[in-house]
Amino acid sequence: MTPTDTPAAAAPVEPDALAPRRSLPPAxxxxxxxxxxxxxxxxxxxxxxxxxxxxxxxxxxxVGIVVGGLCAATFWLAGWLGLGQELAAALALLASVTLTGxxxxxxxxxxxxxxxxxxxxxxxxxxxxxxxxGTYGAVAxxxxxxxxxxxxxxxxxxGWFALIYVHCAxxxxxxxxxxxxxxxxxxxxxxxxxxxxxxxxxxxxxxxGLACAAVGVGxxxxxxxxxxxxxxxxALATALCARYFRRTVGGINGDLLGATEQVCEIVGWIxxxxxxxxxx
Numbered sequence: 151m152t153p154t155d156t157p158a159a160a161a162p163v164e165p166d167a168l169a170p171r172r173s174l175p176p177a178x179x180x181x182x183x184x185x186x187x188x189x190x191x192x193x194x195x196x197x198x199x200x201x202x203x204x205x206x207x208x209x210x211x212x213v214g215i216v217v218g219g220l221c222a223a224t225f226w227l228a229g230w231l232g233l234g235q236e237l238a239a240a241l242a243l244l245a246s247v248t249l250t251g252x253x254x255x256x257x258x259x260x261x262x263x264x265x266x267x268x269x270x271x272x273x274x275x276x277x278x279x280x281x282x283x284g285t286y287g288a289v290a291x292x293x294x295x296x297x298x299x300x301x302x303x304x305x306x307x308x309g310w311f312a313l314i315y316v317h318c319a320x321x322x323x324x325x326x327x328x329x330x331x332x333x334x335x336x337x338x339x340x341x342x343x344x345x346x347x348x349x350x351x352x353x354x355x356x357x358x359g360l361a362c363a364a365v366g367v368g369x370x371x372x373x374x375x376x377x378x379x380x381x382x383x384x385a386l387a388t389a390l391c392a393r394y395f396r397r398t399v400g401g402i403n404g405d406l407l408g409a410t411e412q413v414c415e416i417v418g419w420i421x422x423x424x425x426x427x428x429x430x
Contacts, residue, residue: 177354180205181212187344188213188321190251203344207328208351210321211358218317221245222310229307239302242313243295254415257408258294259287264405266290270398275334278405294412301419311371312422318362319380320414323388324407325355331392332401375425383421384414 176199183206185193224245228238247255264278266286277284283291305312328347359381366372391410395402 176201177205177208181209184209184213185216188253189217189249191216191249204346205351207325207344207347208354209358210325211318211355211362214317214319214321215314215358215362217246217249218314220249221317222313225302225305225313226307226310235303235305236299238307239299239305242302243299246317254408254411255291255294257405258412259283259291260405261409262290263287265398271400274399275403278403294416297416298419301416301423304423311366311369312376312419315362315366315372315376315380316415316418316422319359319384320411320418322355322359322381323384323391323414324410325352326388327392327395327402327407327410331396334399334401334403373426376422379421379425380418383417387413387417 179195179198179202182193182195183198183202185191186195186198187203187206188210221242225238225242228241229235233241260278260280263280263284263286264274264276267277267284268274302313325347328345329349329352333345363372363377363381367374367377388410391406391413392402395406399406
């Protein structure tokens, strides 16, 4: 999940002193910047000022809502066309990877290679910089895709909201780590602005997750058991990731944030399906 892997990476970043006057505040423009950073959706809006990127992380769960919504639409449409559950799940997963440009999957693979191929420290970070995928990365990526495919395949066509909720909730954890853990790399104006995430940005990210849960419960698309089980499980998973990263490499980087999102997606699906089964 390195910033230089995104389509927006080549776009210029305006220092605030040179940025033109804008009608919308940075907190709002940060929503658009979040999509430019963490998805392949053609949102435009370049160039963004540093203060816009500063707010981008707060809205990553919103990116999850939109990406999850498009995946849910793909899943529902596949069912409506009479396609089997497995094919519908595969198409929904394909939509997710396409819409994000495999952004988080790339971070997972690099992190697995670095942490699996070394015992931590600088050697692990050096391995993560290698664009080639190794055995650990391939296994981690394969297992992530397999588990998520199997989880989506468990859904009935009416369970499409789960895709939105999991995608949204899984992106809160990385924002938390951005605000709480030491940063191991901060090159470029955009990267520095994204890494300077504050507690207020975490609050906004959590608010997006709570709003998504409230809509699900209020509309009857999700049970209160699911609405509670998923964030509780993800909070624990994120805390364990933070502890592990701190002990092995001393902090976080873009790849580890991508790995955290993938771990949270997997844990989120497990918690959601377990809560749904216990409520049945």
